[in-house]
Amino acid sequence: MNENTIRALILEGENSWIEFKRCGNGIESDVYETVCSFSNHFGGTILCGVLDDGTIQGISEKAIASLKKNFISVISNPSMFSPTLMIEPKSVKIDGKTILCIQVPSSSEVHTYKKVIYDRVFDSDVKVTATAQIAEMYIRKQNVFTEKKVFKYATINELEPGIIEKCRNLAILKNNEHPWKNLNDEQLLKSAHLYGKDWQTGDEGMTLAGLLLLGKEDVIMSVCPTYKTDALLRRVNLDRYDDRITIYKNLVESYDLLMQFAQKHLPDKFFMEGIQTVSLRDKIVREMVSNILMHREFSSAYVSKFIIEKEQIYTENPCRAQNHIEITPEHFTPISKNPIIARFFSNIGYADELGSGTRNLFKYSQLYSGKKPVMIEDTMFTLSVPLDENYSADYQINVPTPKNTRSDISEREQKIIAIMKETPDITAVQIASELGVSSRTIENAIKNLREKRYIERQGATKDGRWIVIK
Incomplete structure (x- = not known):
C-alpha cells in the first residue's frame, strides 16, 4: 500500500472498512478487536499512528520493529485468537512520519479474540453474543445455499x-x-x-x-419460523404506519400481495417502450419486490420489509452478502443468493435474468422520479428508490388523525395499547425498539397502564400475551 492510497483512505475517514488508531503507547487491545471484527466482516484497513480526526501523528521509528513483532505474536497465539491469523503489518512514511498499515482480509472462518466474537457495524467493533447473530455469521462464511x-x-x-x-x-x-x-x-x-x-x-x-x-x-x-414480510405505508403517521400488511404466505403469493399493496399506494406514470406503453411504477416495484423475495437469507431472524414513505420506496432484507458495496450498473458482479428460487421466478415472469434488475432499476427510476436508486449490499441489503418531489402534493391518502380519547394516559401509552392490540405477544423490549425508546421507559408505561386497568397480562412472561381491556 503506497502513500497516495493511504492519503485517500485518511480523507475517506473511518467507516465499515477503515479504522484509525493512535497507538501512542504500543498496540492496545482495541486494535485486536478491530482485527477480529474486520476478519469476521468484509475485511478492512487499520492505520496505526493516525488520530480519529485523520491527523497523522506517526509512531516512533524505534518502536516499529517491536510493534510488528508483538502484533504477529498476538494474532498467531491460539489463546488470544481462535482460529489464529496470518497478517503482516507494513510501515509507510507520510510527511516524514511513520505509520503502521494493517490490511485485514475477510476470513472464511468466524474468529474470536479473547473468546469474544466481534463484528463490524459501521465504524464500530461490536461484541456478538446473540445466537441468531452468531449463526448468521457462520452462514455468511459458508459457501452453501x-x-x-x-x-x-x-x-x-x-x-x-x-x-x-x-x-x-x-x-x-x-x-x-x-x-x-x-x-x-x-x-x-x-x-x-x-x-x-x-x-x-x-x-x-x-x-x-x-x-x-x-x-x-x-x-x-x-x-422457517422467522419467515415473514412486512409492507408498510408511512406518510402521515411517521412513528408507526398508515397502512400495513404482514405476509406469511409463500413467495409466489407474497409477490402478488406486495404488488397490490404498491399499486394501492403509489401513483403511476407511463412510458413508451418501443410500441408498448409501460407502467413505470410496476416496473420499479417488480424489481424491488422480486429482490427481497428471491435474494434474502431465510435462516435469518430479520424480517424483510417493503416501505413506502413520503420521499422514497425503501426495502431491506437479510442477505448472505459477499462484501460491503454500493451497487451500480458499472460496479457490481451479479451473484444469486438463492439460484433455485431466482430461476423459478424467472420462469414464471416475476423476474428477469440475473443482473438485469439493477440496470432496470437505474433506467426506470430516473424516468419515474428523475433520481437514481441507492443499493447497498451488506448483511442487510437495502434499496431506496426516490419518489418524485410532487408525490406528496399530488397523491394524498385519507388517514384519520388519531384522537386522544384517553385523557388520563400519554400519547406514548396510547401507542403502546395500539401495538398490543395488533401484536398481543409482543415483548416490552420489542415495543421499545419499535418506538425508539429505552426498555425501562416502556416498562414504566406498562406498569401505569396495568394500574389503570387498560391492559392485563395473560400467561407467563415468555409465552403470554397482552389483553387490552379498554
Missing part, C-alpha cells in the same frame, strides 16, 4: 392447492413452448429442483425452496 435443504417427509400435499397449475400457466404465458407445458406436477417440481435429494444423507423430499415458493402457510411457518 439454505434453499437446498431437503425435508424428507414433505410431499406435494404440503403445497398450496392449485398453485403449481398457476405457475405452469404463467410460464406458458411467457413462453408458449415452455418445457413445463407437458410435465405433470411431480415432474415439474423435479425439473425446477423443488423436489430433490440430499447427497450427503440420501434423503429425498421437498426442498426449502419448494416449500417457500409454493407451500401452505402453516408448513412454511413450521420449517
Whole structure:
C-alpha cells in the first residue's frame, strides 16, 4: 500500500472498512478487536499512528520493529485468537512520519479474540453474543445455499392447492413452448429442483425452496419460523404506519400481495417502450419486490420489509452478502443468493435474468422520479428508490388523525395499547425498539397502564400475551 492510497483512505475517514488508531503507547487491545471484527466482516484497513480526526501523528521509528513483532505474536497465539491469523503489518512514511498499515482480509472462518466474537457495524467493533447473530455469521462464511435443504417427509400435499397449475400457466404465458407445458406436477417440481435429494444423507423430499415458493402457510411457518414480510405505508403517521400488511404466505403469493399493496399506494406514470406503453411504477416495484423475495437469507431472524414513505420506496432484507458495496450498473458482479428460487421466478415472469434488475432499476427510476436508486449490499441489503418531489402534493391518502380519547394516559401509552392490540405477544423490549425508546421507559408505561386497568397480562412472561381491556 503506497502513500497516495493511504492519503485517500485518511480523507475517506473511518467507516465499515477503515479504522484509525493512535497507538501512542504500543498496540492496545482495541486494535485486536478491530482485527477480529474486520476478519469476521468484509475485511478492512487499520492505520496505526493516525488520530480519529485523520491527523497523522506517526509512531516512533524505534518502536516499529517491536510493534510488528508483538502484533504477529498476538494474532498467531491460539489463546488470544481462535482460529489464529496470518497478517503482516507494513510501515509507510507520510510527511516524514511513520505509520503502521494493517490490511485485514475477510476470513472464511468466524474468529474470536479473547473468546469474544466481534463484528463490524459501521465504524464500530461490536461484541456478538446473540445466537441468531452468531449463526448468521457462520452462514455468511459458508459457501452453501439454505434453499437446498431437503425435508424428507414433505410431499406435494404440503403445497398450496392449485398453485403449481398457476405457475405452469404463467410460464406458458411467457413462453408458449415452455418445457413445463407437458410435465405433470411431480415432474415439474423435479425439473425446477423443488423436489430433490440430499447427497450427503440420501434423503429425498421437498426442498426449502419448494416449500417457500409454493407451500401452505402453516408448513412454511413450521420449517422457517422467522419467515415473514412486512409492507408498510408511512406518510402521515411517521412513528408507526398508515397502512400495513404482514405476509406469511409463500413467495409466489407474497409477490402478488406486495404488488397490490404498491399499486394501492403509489401513483403511476407511463412510458413508451418501443410500441408498448409501460407502467413505470410496476416496473420499479417488480424489481424491488422480486429482490427481497428471491435474494434474502431465510435462516435469518430479520424480517424483510417493503416501505413506502413520503420521499422514497425503501426495502431491506437479510442477505448472505459477499462484501460491503454500493451497487451500480458499472460496479457490481451479479451473484444469486438463492439460484433455485431466482430461476423459478424467472420462469414464471416475476423476474428477469440475473443482473438485469439493477440496470432496470437505474433506467426506470430516473424516468419515474428523475433520481437514481441507492443499493447497498451488506448483511442487510437495502434499496431506496426516490419518489418524485410532487408525490406528496399530488397523491394524498385519507388517514384519520388519531384522537386522544384517553385523557388520563400519554400519547406514548396510547401507542403502546395500539401495538398490543395488533401484536398481543409482543415483548416490552420489542415495543421499545419499535418506538425508539429505552426498555425501562416502556416498562414504566406498562406498569401505569396495568394500574389503570387498560391492559392485563395473560400467561407467563415468555409465552403470554397482552389483553387490552379498554
